[in-house]
Amino acid sequence: MRFALLFIGLVIGWTPLLSQGAEAKRKVIIDQDAYGPAGSNLQAILMLIQSPDVEVEGITVLSGDGWRDENVAHTLRLLEIVGRTDIPVVPGAVHSLINSPEATKRWEAIFGKLAYKGCWTEKWPETTGIKRRAYHASDVVPPLEEGDPKTKASTETAVNFLIRKVHESPGQVTVIGAGPMTDIALACAIDPDFPKLVKELVIMGGSFEPRSSGSEYSQEYLYTPRLEFNIRFDPEAARMVFHAPWKKLTQAPVDPTTKTEISGAMFDEIAKADTPLSRYLKKYAEIGMPMWDELAVGVWLDPSLVTEKAAMLVDVDTSFTAGYGNTLSWAPGAGPGLGEGPVEVIKAVDVGKLNQLFLSLMKASTPPAQ
Secondary structure (H helix, E strand, O other): OHHHHHHHHHHHHHHHHHHHHOOOOOOEEEEEOOOOOHHHHHHHHHHHHHOEEEEEEEEEEOOOOOOOHHHHHHHHHHHHHHHHOOOOOEEEEOOOOOOHHHHHHHHHHHHHHOOOOOOOOOOOOOOOOOOOOOOOOOOOOOOOOOOOOOOOOOOOOOHHHHOOOHOOOOOOOOHHEEEEHHHHHHHHOOOOOHHHHEEEEEEOOOOOOOOOOOHHHOOOOHHHHHHHHHHOHHHHHHHHHHOOOOEEEEOOHHHHHHHOOOOHHHHHHHHHOOHHHHHHHHHOOOOOOOOOOHHHHHHHHHHHHEEEEEEEEEEEEEOOOOOOOOEEOOOOOOOOOOOEEEEEEEEEHHHHHHHHHHOOOOOOOOOOOO
């Protein structure tokens, strides 16, 4: 009897500890224009999946670099390859709130050509190193280079999923928006409590004063330093997000990414792990690309990567002028008072430390399904 009571007492005593251990993982949803295979979008997803102290609640997928349905297929196939099909893939927005390919053509006829238009690009410049398929309609999913997925996406919508998950775990879920902000803006519009219940919003997007490193990708910002694709694809959505009442909003703009580059040597090192993940990356790597989304995820995983940051008020130009989609910013207390919110902007990171974080995660064994 004494043994039974002792055993019960030990179990009761351990229960809080077990509960604390279960809660120690950081909950995150990544909202991503997950074009693939490999590339910055999917590599950022992999960094979260590979982190042992992170619980990926789901991946919401929208249009941006590629059309939504094709992006969903790439994401499903990635999860099959690394053995994490337990993570839900939830379809999000196909189109921007107001902006469109037709409106963009009208804008270009007046103000000049955009350097990059993602899934709206009808003809790719021959000089670019970006690998993209020939243009196709939004409802077409061409056969995938890495093989078509056998698993299916969730039947829930991204907006409903985002709202439901933060209500289930109020103040515990971080949302990382690494593509256009349409899904996040719609969640804010439908549920005013959504931004209040999110622990932190981390976004990859915007441009302030990027310094060219001489790469083809940083040259884009020489003449349009405030123009960046994720925000330009849906400026109205981005403006809504910057006006929402977040507990904490962290912005990783393109500025610090101009110093980063995914090298062939990095993928050679990853290949030594000889895992399904490492073989996937080695085969489909986009060498020479900046670490756009990897940096945004990296500074959330390890804030010590940040070497310089600044508090700003941030907004987006939504006027149909030459500045449409530009990132606007003011010092705290100096804004126009039109609803622009406070943002912690990442200005510089320790690139060597970011590279090491990426390598260590990509070489590690993939954590098992939750």
